[in-house]
Amino acid sequence: MTKYEKVAGIIRERILSGEYPENTLIPNQTDFVEEFNVSRMTVNKAINMLMMEGLVYSQRGVGTYVLRNSSFKRSPTLANDYTGLTKGLKGRKIESRALLFKVDFPSEKIQEKLKIDGHIPVYEILRLRFVDDDPFVIEHTFMPTDLVPNLTTEIIEQSIYTYLDELGIEFAGAHRSIQADKPSELDQKYLECAPDDPVLEVEQVVYLKNSRPIEYSKSRNRYDKKRYTVLDVIQ
Amino acid sequence: MTKYEKVAGIIRERILSGEYPENTLIPNQTDFVEEFNVSRMTVNKAINMLMMEGLVYSQRGVGTYVLRNSSFKRSPTLANDYTGLTKGLKGRKIESRALLFKVDFPSEKIQEKLKIDGHIPVYEILRLRFVDDDPFVIEHTFMPTDLVPNLTTEIIEQSIYTYLDELGIEFAGAHRSIQADKPSELDQKYLECAPDDPVLEVEQVVYLKNSRPIEYSKSRNRYDKKRYTVLDVIQ
DNA sequence: CAGTGGTCTAGACCACACC
DNA sequence: GTGTGGTCTAGACCACTGG
Numbered sequence: 001m002t003k004y005e006k007v008a009g010i011i012r013e014r015i016l017s018g019e020y021p022e023n024t025l026i027p028n029q030t031d032f033v034e035e036f037n038v039s040r041m042t043v044n045k046a047i048n049m050l051m052m053e054g055l056v057y058s059q060r061g062v063g064t065y066v067l068r069n070s071s072f073k074r075s076p077t078l079a080n081d082y083t084g085l086t087k088g089l090k091g092r093k094i095e096s097r098a099l100l101f102k103v104d105f106p107s108e109k110i111q112e113k114l115k116i117d118g119h120i121p122v123y124e125i126l127r128l129r130f131v132d133d134d135p136f137v138i139e140h141t142f143m144p145t146d147l148v149p150n151l152t153t154e155i156i157e158q159s160i161y162t163y164l165d166e167l168g169i170e171f172a173g174a175h176r177s178i179q180a181d182k183p184s185e186l187d188q189k190y191l192e193c194a195p196d197d198p199v200l201e202v203e204q205v206v207y208l209k210n211s212r213p214i215e216y217s218k219s220r221n222r223y224d225k226k227r228y229t230v231l232d233v234i235q
Numbered sequence: 236m237t238k239y240e241k242v243a244g245i246i247r248e249r250i251l252s253g254e255y256p257e258n259t260l261i262p263n264q265t266d267f268v269e270e271f272n273v274s275r276m277t278v279n280k281a282i283n284m285l286m287m288e289g290l291v292y293s294q295r296g297v298g299t300y301v302l303r304n305s306s307f308k309r310s311p312t313l314a315n316d317y318t319g320l321t322k323g324l325k326g327r328k329i330e331s332r333a334l335l336f337k338v339d340f341p342s343e344k345i346q347e348k349l350k351i352d353g354h355i356p357v358y359e360i361l362r363l364r365f366v367d368d369d370p371f372v373i374e375h376t377f378m379p380t381d382l383v384p385n386l387t388t389e390i391i392e393q394s395i396y397t398y399l400d401e402l403g404i405e406f407a408g409a410h411r412s413i414q415a416d417k418p419s420e421l422d423q424k425y426l427e428c429a430p431d432d433p434v435l436e437v438e439q440v441v442y443l444k445n446s447r448p449i450e451y452s453k454s455r456n457r458y459d460k461k462r463y464t465v466l467d468v469i470q
Numbered sequence: 471c472a473g474t475g476g477t478c479t480a481g482a483c484c485a486c487a488c489c
Numbered sequence: 490g491t492g493t494g495g496t497c498t499a500g501a502c503c504a505c506t507g508g
Contacts, residue, residue: 198433
């Protein structure tokens with residue numbers, strides 16, 4: 001835990017508790033320097049973190065405003081949500097069924113997306129995931145075999161990302177593209193949706209810390225079960 | 236233009252030109268300190284910016300990798316895109332038609348979203364926007380009248396955000412929520428879409444620098460005309 | 471004008487990866 | 490160990506806002 005994280009944590013608590021109310025200025029950076037016995041650079045970095053979270057906004061010559069109040073605690077960010085399932089699902093019954101699990105050499109498109117040569121085999125996985133016994137999302141995933149050894153049907157029917165965690169694999173981030181689409185026959189069959197029910201498609205490439213893409217996938221979600229939230233802070 | 240922006244700009248150019256190839260390490264921070272005659276803190280901040288852009292990834296004990304190569308120049312970020320229209324539309328013919336433009340006291344939901352009292356009147360605007368004469372998006376927008384004086388039909392048929400720019404209004408950021416939906420009758424009529432064409436709905440609240448929400452809107456886009464891209468970097 | 475946050479420095483110590 | 494990036498300091502100068 002770094003100093004600036006501690007400082008940010010304390011200020012965040014004060015905002016969420018209402019000690020620093022919405023639409024007011026919080027103490028200036030010099031005050032925090034004295035209170036926490038750290039340098040102003042450290043205070044500045046802490047406040048910058050809170051700005052990234054959308055909790056405050058700093059303006060030169062004015063001060064730092066509280067943007068969000070205590071009644072708005074839920075995080076709107078999606079970082080770390082690589083599972084295809086949102087965080088609001090804790091405590092609910094989640095199951096996966098493998099519809100396809102095979103290994104093959106990558107097509108040109110997959111080579112391009114995963115930035116690999118054609119001679120490295122990739123897993124191709126089609127999974128149907130259920131929440132409380134209702135179909136929720138179909139995931140079509142490609143992963144290079146050299147990065148993810150010994151994948152089994154058992155693993156993919158539980159959680160691939162739990163397995164990757166156990167392997168000590170760490171992620172750097174992801175590119176995502178989101179669009180609406182008409183349901184394919186596959187969607188209609190497995191997501192149990194009507195021909196006029198739209199689907200929300202999320203296409204993503206997930207990157208490892210060492211810069212290699214580890215996953216290219218398209219997820220097709222029932223339109224009534226998934227929404228995507230984004231926080232956008234101007235820098 | 237700050238020093239760290241200049242440094243980041245030079246390094247970015249080298250990456251995009253291929254001088255620092257994908258999947259290789261760029262020079263270490265101390266080398267850049269000597270080359271640019273700045274402190275290491277400045278180099279560090281510059282590289283941090285590039286990391287936020289998804290261009291590089293730094294790892295303690297190892298160095299800084301190039302993540303994206305020159306063939307991937309388009310920016311995946313959406314900051315500043317509050318217009319409902321993506322940036323790839325430059326040079327194309329854009330028109331807006333006002334379907335509704337009135338002033339009224341806000342409902343409870345709008346009061347909550349815009350964080351205002353019920354006695355502040357709000358504009359309610361329904362706009363249909365065209366790209367190259369094809370309907371593209373329906374925007375349903377609410378804005379407090381005290382923040383945006385003298386709005387006219389003329390302005391909303393051109394660009395509201397150009398007008399806000401002229402007023403010197405500056406934005407801090409936005410919350411967005413994206414989902415797929417079935418087309419309403421309004422969608423079918425104005426977006427000229429079939430009953431089974433899905434729509435992509437983007438709901439957003441845009442915040443000013445002084446912390447007040449200035450806009451709450453729902454945009455309904457033709458599914459074949461809009462996709463949403465997000466870059467997600469773990470911090 | 472005074473007060474604010476943004477940036478920058480020179481140097482330091484540390485955590486981590488790799489050999 | 491060596492080399493890397495991450496953090497932190499104490500102090501400085503500047504840009505901006507507001508009276």
